[in-house]
Amino acid sequence: MMNRDEFEYALLLHGSDLAKWPDPAAAEAILAKDSRARALLEEARRLDARMAEATSYTPLDSASIGQVIARRGRSPTALRVQVARQLAATALATCIMAGGFALGQASAINATHVDTALIALASGSLDILGDLL
Amino acid sequence: MVADGDQNFPGDELALGGERAFGRLVAAHGARVQALARQFLGSHADAEDVMQEVFVKVWRARGGFDPSRGSMATWLYRITANTCLDRLRRRKRWRWLGLEHIAERADETVPGDERLEHRQAVAAVRRDILDLPERQRLALLLVLLAERSAQEVADIMGTSRGGAEQLVVRARQTLRERQRERDR
Numbered sequence: 581m582m583n584r585d586e587f588e589y590a591l592l593l594h595g596s597d598l599a600k601w602p603d604p605a606a607a608e609a610i611l612a613k614d615s616r617a618r619a620l621l622e623e624a625r626r627l628d629a630r631m632a633e634a635t636s637y638t639p640l641d642s643a644s645i646g647q648v649i650a651r652r653g654r655s656p657t658a659l660r661v662q663v664a665r666q667l668a669a670t671a672l673a674t675c676i677m678a679g680g681f682a683l684g685q686a687s688a689i690n691a692t693h694v695d696t697a698l699i700a701l702a703s704g705s706l707d708i709l710g711d712l713l
Numbered sequence: 714m715v716a717d718g719d720q721n722f723p724g725d726e727l728a729l730g731g732e733r734a735f736g737r738l739v740a741a742h743g744a745r746v747q748a749l750a751r752q753f754l755g756s757h758a759d760a761e762d763v764m765q766e767v768f769v770k771v772w773r774a775r776g777g778f779d780p781s782r783g784s785m786a787t788w789l790y791r792i793t794a795n796t797c798l799d800r801l802r803r804r805k806r807w808r809w810l811g812l813e814h815i816a817e818r819a820d821e822t823v824p825g826d827e828r829l830e831h832r833q834a835v836a837a838v839r840r841d842i843l844d845l846p847e848r849q850r851l852a853l854l855l856v857l858l859a860e861r862s863a864q865e866v867a868d869i870m871g872t873s874r875g876g877a878e879q880l881v882v883r884a885r886q887t888l889r890e891r892q893r894e895r896d897r
Contacts, residue, residue, distance in 0.1 A: 592882040592889070593863070627838070627885075627892050634839040635857050637748035640740065648739045649732070651765055652772035 582606040596624035746793050749858045753797045755843045767793050791869045841891045852880035
């Protein structure tokens with residue numbers, strides 16, 4: 581005979597669908613006489629419904645399946661390299677934009693200092709750039 | 714509990730290089746693999762990467778699949794679990810390097826036509842799952858999404874059956890406590 585603690589443990593382990601329990605008859609027996617067990621089952625059903633919705637998904641469409649099949653020969657390293665290249669491209673674009681902005685600021689400087697400013701930007705020396713500005 | 718595509722899955726056919734068998738595996742488990750990665754990592758973009766990476770690994774390692782060590786699905790989800798854990802470790806390294814804005818791409822996308830209260834409750838559960846300790850989260854998602862038994866979860870995660878059961882029980886216990894706090 582299943583007691584309430586055992587029922588509660590089984591509820592946490594198997595979930596609220598009694599059909600998935602190894603011994604649903606034992607669960608039915610305690611539910612018939614224990615209102616606290618019924619309340620626990622109701623609470624678990626509510627949680628399971630929310631979990632099911634929170635983790636819901638749609639099957640892959642044929643285009644996505646085809647894409648996965650087509651890419652099967654690529655090495656995982658190649659995938660990582662692709663991501664790294666995208667990150668590097670983003671970083672480079674940011675540097676170019678920052679450099680352009682700095683050059684725009686430097687245009688007010690004496691033209692003879694432009695070469696020095698470019699060298700300062702290339703070497704990352706903010707001190708030299710600060711002196712020029 | 715047996716997920717679609719588990720029974721009589723042609724592991725031998727895949728091992729011999731069968732493209733059709735591979736296609737069937739992707740069709741049967743691709744969405745589950747992606748959903749598991751999304752819930753585990755909290756990011757749709759990462760989940761797509763992980764799904765692709767998992768099947769690339771499956772294809773490359775197909776000759777090494779050993780049916781005596783478990784079903785094709787168990788093998789697939791072991792690769793999925795390891796790939797998810799690797800991705801999480803990589804994120805932690807990025808966070809340590811100060812690149813958390815790249816590492817943290819968590820999304821909370823939910824259909825827009827749901828009632829607000831209901832949508833909030835579901836989103837809260839999604840966050841609660843994401844807040845679970847790694848191994849509890851993985852064990853729970855293997856049960857919920859991959860429909861693996863406690864023994865299969867144990868095989869996938871390299872633990873005992875009792876250990877896998879404990880992970881699932883503790884995960885559900887935490888989610889139940891959070892739900893009680895919200896419903897008060």
